Amino acid sequence: MRDRLTSGARGLTLLELAIAILVLAIGSIAALRATDQSRVAIGGETPRLLARIAARNRAEELRLYGPQGGALPDRVTLGGRNVALDTRTETTQSGLVRATVTARAQSGEGAQLTVYLAPGRRP
Numbered sequence: 001m002r003d004r005l006t007s008g009a010r011g012l013t014l015l016e017l018a019i020a021i022l023v024l025a026i027g028s029i030a031a032l033r034a035t036d037q038s039r040v041a042i043g044g045e046t047p048r049l050l051a052r053i054a055a056r057n058r059a060e061e062l063r064l065y066g067p068q069g070g071a072l073p074d075r076v077t078l079g080g081r082n083v084a085l086d087t088r089t090e091t092t093q094s095g096l097v098r099a100t101v102t103a104r105a106q107s108g109e110g111a112q113l114t115v116y117l118a119p120g121r122r123p
Helices: 002-065
Strands: 075-078 081-091 097-105 110-117
Touching: 002 075, 002 081, 002 097, 002 110
Parallel strands: none
Antiparallel strands: 075 081, 081 097, 097 110
């Protein structure tokens, strides 16, 4: 009788071990997937950050040179990446000039910034 109890306990222990290994394997796979998603998200942040910097730079250029902006380039290179810039201006009812700067990296990530300028301001 005692032999039957011990052999039954061993089988249950092996089953518990197999379930524990299965749970750990599933947890490891989930952790690896989460790490990979973080890597992809961090890698995509660089072009967005550079696009934001380019948009802020263009807004500062517009503040310096006025709403027309002179002959500012429509493409800039930051951090070894090309960023396309599009600037649209319109005059508001109060007489200010609203300039919307859209910056987009080659990979598609981008940023948009709106700045209000005094009309006809020249350096």
